[in-house]
Amino acid sequence: MLTCMKMLVVRVARTSTRPSWTLLAISCLISATIVTVLRVVCEG
Secondary structure (H helix, E strand, O other), X not given: OHHHHHHXXXXXXXXXXXXOHHXXXXXXXXXXXXHHHHHHHHHO
16 A cells, blocks of 8 residues: 555656655655554554
8 A cells, every 4th residue: 555655656756847845745645654554443
């Protein structure tokens, strides 16, 4: 799942003329949230 997110971010960054750091930060926050939720669900 995280690899898919990273590939998507890299693809978007390549297509844009300048690196979108806002998009990168948002995607990192989303992936971190997903990982946290999955950990809580698996442990619970």
